[in-house]
Amino acid sequence: MIVRHWRSVLMVCTAAALVLPVSQSFAQSAPASTPATNAEGATVLQKIVVKGNRAAPGSVADTPLATQIDKKELEEKQVTNYDDLGRSVDATVNYSRADAGFNLRGLSGARILTTIDGIPIPYVSNSSRQGAFATSNANGGGDTFDFDSLSSLDIVRGADSSKGGSGMLGGAFVLNTLEPEDLIPEDRDWGAIVKSTYDSEDRSIAGSAAAAKKVGNTSILFQGSYRKGHERDNKGDNDSYGRLRTEADPADFDQHNLLFKLRQDLEGGHRIGLTAERFRRDLKTDLREQQGTGRTYMTDNFDGRDLRDRDRVSLDYDYEAQSSDAFFSSARATLYWLDLKKEAGSGGRTAANVAYGRNNEIENETWGFSGTATKDFEYSGLNHSVRVGLDVGVSKWTQYSWALCPTPTTCPSLNNQAEVPDVDSQNLALMFEDKIEIGNTGFALTPGFRFDWFNYNPSTGGGFATNTGITRFGDLRDRTEAGMSPKLLATYDLTPDVQLYAQLAVGFRAPTVDELYSRFYNPTGRYAQLGNPDLDPEIGRGVEIGANFDTGGLQGRVAAFHTRYQNFIETVTTVDATGFTTFNYTNVSSASISGLEANLIKTFDNGMNLHTSLAYTYGRNDDTQERLRSVAPFKAIIGGGWSNDEYGFDLSSTLSSQMTGNDNATTSFDAPGYGIVDLTAWWTPEQVKGLRIQGGVYNIFDQEYYNALAVRDVNLSSSSSQPKEWYSEPGRTFKISVTKTF
Template structure:
């Protein structure tokens, strides 16, 4: 619901358009990771890592390749239908108005995918505008983006396109590098069109369609991946005086993800293709939400209720190239499945007084896995077919929250919630490989379940100084984790996805915003997370271990000087603490402190020149240790021109909207 940020009873962080414009980052995942409470599964960005390594992770909640947070674009989900991955580069930045991050259990409103929270991308309103960016940089980087929009009375149209190419970098450290190791080139193109129609004063219609194509190479000939994605969304919003607002949303998507895997000699001087994998998938879904008119009963109540449903289907078709061929060697594997899911929720926002607001939400979800099958073919011509029995499960997700403002400038928040995440088709049926490590699927996986609570205080002081402190405690039951097997499987697989007992994730977030003068803005944030395995039936060595890919410390500091007649400059410091690659905590990765810079200056008319640098001091630090060490991005710099010829200043703040929760 549209409301002032300070009134939202859950901790919410917003990256406004102005901060996006000044960010040195090039891709959306890198931008979101500047918030210490948000990260992706691996330290490598989408510039050099395919989407299976880019799952969203909020507050260190057991990171994995599958996102434990929901990503929305104008209210409709963009998480991949097969694996729960996020195709970050399919989300162009030029048309965005803001990004909202709610790093707390959100299943009570949004269902399965929102176990760890929600990231929502909000588009700019459609008005007369022509925007364009073009830049070039080292590492063979070239980027171009353009957006044009206009409005004719009740109809608005927006067209946006973006293209990026990069040679990447040598991702394997020099001491481990062999003759097969090269750069990590990638490129993508994405385009989308949006049409909005104000059919009547009460009825608003919107539709969007888009296309995305991405190709990547992981640094060797046979470590390549590609994505082809098309999607559409449609929505209708009807406002009535007596019965409230009704909003209908529909979406659909079809995609094809392909990946090559390699078998590499220990000296990394020779490789052969070990597998070819194609993963076609599609999904369709919709939601209907009602928000009632304000009621008066011991205070003010705003009731809301909604229902949504989704069908996801996909397959993983794999051609294998065994190192030694025998009559029983497995040479192809095909898995497929369908997941039907849906939920219904009710919510009451109860404003007892201007100082106190209570929010209660309750949601029921059900899902069914069906049509699951596995077909394995061997060199001797035999084939084994396995059909997996349909499975149905459900989950009740409550949430209670309170916001208290005893005096102006001081806000207290607290909430308790239950959330869950059903296993994806990818986790149920698709094996995968990172480096030299093979991980098997598991069709018997159950849902992850979370109990959590948070409490915080926000204070506003003189000269725009705002400080926030939030403590949180989450208990994750049966998290789906890549577990190291005591004995490898016959095909050499050393890990398998399993529901691993229980993990406790607790911590604290600190943040401050300060504008000491008109030209100066300071933003600082820090997140401490203590992610520990507390129960691991059958894996006693894991109890007390830190969750992998989960640093305890993350922080950021940025200072911006903005004087339009002179220049705009942002200096940013990102700090990431040490973490482990594996569940046994045997392969550690050190922390790093990275400095980024952005500078722009107006040239003429609506044109500005800019320069952006990431990892200014070329700090070398590890991103992964899965069989072979891999490096995070080195020094990256680019220069470019930016055109902003828009009339969006015509829109008032009310028309542009305020943060949505």
């Protein structure tokens, strides 16, 4: 294990040794030659934001620790699903299907914040419906959006709750939806875009359309998309039923997204608006691996269902000062309603030909307000940019498990009930930071903090009234908690094109409703899954140093970080003298995660380009010294391409080292290392203005490989597991898209 660890360290150090001298030489020489200007559609590479100045002031992403991927780059990389980001764009990003969300720096689920237009998307979960009830796992929240509705996506790395509050232990995904000006050219008062995509990975076909119109000072936008497809392919070739099946289960899904925006520009730099949004994805799966001989359910009579549903309405306000003597330099505010629903279940007939079904529903409805204001001024030779913010929210959480059971006498005690009570919650947050620039030295210091207060009020009525675990495991109680998240950021503009930074910051995560109040008691199976209303918030204290640079021909970022986490919330198993097993949420002492990251893009005057993205992260439980299996192994994206005004191509390879198991014995599957190659090409014909045709062949050599995070808890020796190929990723696939801009 030690040899493998240091081998990975050597790989990263070697890569850094290649990247850093190049970036330093560019910083020192600051070449005067003008880089080649790429025409529309000519580049396929991610642009790294040097100073975060493309993010709105006061935004979670307004930090040098963030990078931005805009609409054009999402299209050029053909990003249509969550896995594409970590494969085509940024090696630091991974998608965790176990948590139905993104993984940053070894953390996922409720430890990653996701916002859309500044509105936090809650993470919902029900621990009672996992493991034996995997088909009723309705966890998630951050996966309820469509890429075609986005104008940009910001990735913020690191523990910094001074920016976003609870949940920013590993970082944040900041989603920004289309605005009318994203579609309307400067010389017109209207604009539109239509797009169609076919992806052989899940045999899906998608169509999207967006249009915007401006009349005087009023702008309006409509956007809609629809996608229909099937199961995600893998490398399995056994189409049988039951334990030996390796092909993916047959599935069908429908997904749609609707977006409406109305904007009114007022005199004095004010803008008000209305936004309405709806996302829905409905997936139905024929669960063939659980059917047939030796399995619990009848052949061709057991299906699973997964539903993701999010609705949002918001009133928006933006202000940009028209003169330097205005009271505020800028201000933004949003009053919103957001309703998130996750539903998962299964149904059919058992091997004894008895009807059976389960369904788990979770809903979180939130009313909230978020606002920030910025004031820029000079005092005593120092330039200040002071930002203050206020976040207020009230939420209603509900959960219910329904079942049609083959044994009706035991059903009422285990199902047709809520395992988590209805909970009313309130939260309040105050944010302050001051960016202090010291004259013309290029040095700036930004101290800041955020105060968060939250309150939970559980109810024992409704579906929770029949839950037999209420009185057996103690009364539920209200919970109130507060926390302070300070940070100190220092930046130095080495040259106009190179910025160095260092940050000390604190992140925290409040316990979820599920972690505090879940109750599931199974007297027949002799086990219980319990929440813990005495949980402390998780705390992360991190340090990061890095550099962002953009010299025109060379763009990139390098970073090194170390974060120590306390009060990690994990499930602890205890067995009493009678053999009764209890799974209980508990705070454990500490864990540490460290790593190195680098992104580099080099463009040449002849249209050639070279690009690489590297990520190495190492995490361990400081008490047991075991490695954290939520941390992805070393990964790199390396490639190059060529383009001109009309067409081009890109050839890139994604490389990953082997998943490293715990130093202690483990039965979980350690995914082997792999290397896959992708080729994409595009054409923007001069004869048809605004037309773009793009295609790609992925995993060209049809390699069998595994997503380390997706299989981190798989025990291939277990009777409930399928053969290894069942868990494999897709082989050779292709994707083609046609886009027309008007």
